[in-house]
Amino acid sequence: MRGGRFKIGRLKHAQAWAAVSDQPENDVVHTPPRIFNAPACHSAELRIWVLELSTWVLMDSHNNVSIEAAPFINFSASSLISTSLVALVGALLLAKVVQKMRLKLPPGPFAWPIVGNFLQLRTGLTPQTLAAVAKKYGDVCLLQMGQRKVLVISSPAMAKEVLQTQGVEFGSRARNLVFDMTTGHGQDFVFADYGEHWRKMRRIATVPFFTNKVVQQSRLAWEQEIGQAISEITAMPESTTSGIIIRDRLQLMMYNIMYHMMFRRRFSGLDDPLYVQLMKHNRDNHHLAQSFKYNYGDFVPSFKPFLRGYLKDVWAANQRRLVFLRDAFLNERRKQTGQKIGVDFFLDAHLKGEISESSVLYLVQNMNVAAIDTTLWSTEWGVAELVNNPRIQRKIIDELDNVLGKGVPLTEPDLPRLPYLQAMVKEILRVHMVVPLLLPHMNLEAAKLAGYDIPAGCRVLVNAWGIANDPRYWDKLEEFNPDRFLDNNVELNGNDFRFIPFGSGRRSCPGSIIALPLLGLVLGKLLQAFEILPPPGDNKVDLSSVGSQLGLTIAKRSRVVMKPRGM
Numbered sequence: 001m002r003g004g005r006f007k008i009g010r011l012k013h014a015q016a017w018a019a020v021s022d023q024p025e026n027d028v029v030h031t032p033p034r035i036f037n038a039p040a041c042h043s044a045e046l047r048i049w050v051l052e053l054s055t056w057v058l059m060d061s062h063n064n065v066s067i068e069a070a071p072f073i074n075f076s077a078s079s080l081i082s083t084s085l086v087a088l089v090g091a092l093l094l095a096k097v098v099q100k101m102r103l104k105l106p107p108g109p110f111a112w113p114i115v116g117n118f119l120q121l122r123t124g125l126t127p128q129t130l131a132a133v134a135k136k137y138g139d140v141c142l143l144q145m146g147q148r149k150v151l152v153i154s155s156p157a158m159a160k161e162v163l164q165t166q167g168v169e170f171g172s173r174a175r176n177l178v179f180d181m182t183t184g185h186g187q188d189f190v191f192a193d194y195g196e197h198w199r200k201m202r203r204i205a206t207v208p209f210f211t212n213k214v215v216q217q218s219r220l221a222w223e224q225e226i227g228q229a230i231s232e233i234t235a236m237p238e239s240t241t242s243g244i245i246i247r248d249r250l251q252l253m254m255y256n257i258m259y260h261m262m263f264r265r266r267f268s269g270l271d272d273p274l275y276v277q278l279m280k281h282n283r284d285n286h287h288l289a290q291s292f293k294y295n296y297g298d299f300v301p302s303f304k305p306f307l308r309g310y311l312k313d314v315w316a317a318n319q320r321r322l323v324f325l326r327d328a329f330l331n332e333r334r335k336q337t338g339q340k341i342g343v344d345f346f347l348d349a350h351l352k353g354e355i356s357e358s359s360v361l362y363l364v365q366n367m368n369v370a371a372i373d374t375t376l377w378s379t380e381w382g383v384a385e386l387v388n389n390p391r392i393q394r395k396i397i398d399e400l401d402n403v404l405g406k407g408v409p410l411t412e413p414d415l416p417r418l419p420y421l422q423a424m425v426k427e428i429l430r431v432h433m434v435v436p437l438l439l440p441h442m443n444l445e446a447a448k449l450a451g452y453d454i455p456a457g458c459r460v461l462v463n464a465w466g467i468a469n470d471p472r473y474w475d476k477l478e479e480f481n482p483d484r485f486l487d488n489n490v491e492l493n494g495n496d497f498r499f500i501p502f503g504s505g506r507r508s509c510p511g512s513i514i515a516l517p518l519l520g521l522v523l524g525k526l527l528q529a530f531e532i533l534p535p536p537g538d539n540k541v542d543l544s545s546v547g548s549q550l551g552l553t554i555a556k557r558s559r560v561v562m563k564p565r566g567m
């Protein structure tokens with residue numbers, strides 16, 4: 001009887017969660033996942049959880065739990081239960097040994113039942129922690145995070161193997177349970193599995209965004225937008241006294257640059273009502289999706305029910321943002337005519353039946369994070385390093401004056417003639433890599449790597465930051481020093497695997513063609529206009545960082561003084 005109840009409870013639980021993960025993609029602006037309507041029943045959840053602990057032993061090599069385990073609960077006498085548990089633990093150990101004997105898995109720390117290495121690494125899979133793990137277990141190592149296997153890659157040779165040589169095999173994306181919800185199971189571009197849909201998305205987005213022609217067509221608008229930001233910063237009285245939080249104005253500038261490329265839209269200022277709404281949606285979504293708070297439910301699916309409220313919030317925030325993007329931007333654009341611009345390529349593809357409207361929305365959503373946040377965070381790190389290194393500011397200014405002439409405004413075509421400015425951009429991306437583990441890759445099928453067996457469905461993290469900060473490949477790591485790039489011929493084209501802040505191969509960042517000139521232009525133009533200084537009473541900007549699911553950002557909203565040159 002009890003066994004039967006448990007079995008039903010467990011099945012209900014499984015079905016409810018299947019409901020969350022099987023939401024059809026056209027749910028984008030429609031009904032919430034069914035689980036959120038289900039009545040809460042914590043005691044049942046707890047019982048299910050206990051049952052799942054005992055069924056863990058029957059997981060197969062892909063960690064699927066067999067429902068056949070349920071009859072174990074039929075035993076009523078406590079002695080029988082404890083005997084069963086001992087037998088289970090024995091069976092568990094035996095199963096592990098057999099599995100290990102069958103497969104040659106990469107080395108890794110001892111994994112505890114159920115939680116694996118989660119307790120050892122519960123503060124998050126940061127690049128620093130993973131670099132330490134690699135030091136102990138090697139450049140290819142395997143972590144068991146709850147029921148998810150995480151493959152950590154920590155050398156240029158192995159990165160090349162995963163990203164380039166076996167780029168197809170490892171070319172899918174691992175989505176966690178939140179990204180699964182927010183991308184409609186990979187209906188977007190960034191988190192799509194490797195295959196037909198991803199190829200379509202990449203092709204559709206390339207023409208309006210990722211070519212040299214687009215850069216040439218857009219650069220005047222970028223230069224104007226940067227000029228506008230500089231004028232407004234100059235006009236702020238506190239920029240020369242107590243200092244300003246430059247992030248806010250740079251963020252508006254980045255949004256204007258990308259929203260111009262996508263929609264030919266410009267926000268008039270930080271208090272533009274549309275901008276205020278957009279910021280709120282993006283902030284809400286960022287906090288929920290990028291937090292480490294939900295890792296436990298992602299790694300140990302049995303814990304998912306405890307995330308019911310959290311996932312409901314994620315779902316609701318994401319729906320609100322998608323509806324807002326559709327109504328305020330896509331539908332507005334549909335009413336306009338004239339020259340074809342960025343988003344029209346997505347809309348046309350939808351009209352031709354190539355992609356769904358949801359995919360258009362997800363693509364727009366991708367751009368907010370993949371394009372704007374990354375470039376903004378890198379610029380912010382750059383400004384902070386400029387404040388802390390007046391010698392580097394001086395060198396960049398000298399280069400600009402010598403190459404262009406004093407007072408001649410920097411433009412995009414000048415950038416190749418400014419090696420030191422370019423070296424500065426590289427050093428920012430090396431030391432403060434904003435996507436330090438790249439985006440998680442995944443092998444859909446079982447694979448072989450460096451003689452090891454790699455089970456299907458591994459989350460593959462390439463520690464690009466770890467490699468770019470590894471004393472085996474770089475000298476004097478403790479120094480922030482752009483000079484290192486002047487004579488080492490390390491290029492940012494993805495072919496030198498010591499330095500891959502944009503990844504490499506099929507899933508590499510297509511946006512580097514935009515991000516690199518933008519970073520050079522913004523930093524160069526700011527320096528032509530201002531001497532950038534710490535606020536009164538400080539002599540440095542605090543460089544502490546804060547990690548999130550995918551990114552690494554500067555933790556504090558520091559003030560900086562922007563003193564116009566010649567003052």
Ligand code: HEM
Pocket residue numbers: 163189190191202209366367370371372374375378434435438439440441501502503504506507508509510511512514515
């Ligand atoms: C400093 C700025 C940027 C950095 C550091 C950066 C970094 C990255 C990284 C590391 C990846 C994943 C590579 C991999 O997993 O192998 C990526 C993917 C991507 N980035 Fe960027 N990115 C930046 C700017 C941009 C911009 C400006 C855009 C668009 C205009 C963009 C669009 C994308 C897209 C669409 C993908 C997904 C590609 C795919 O999955 O096929 N990124 N980026």
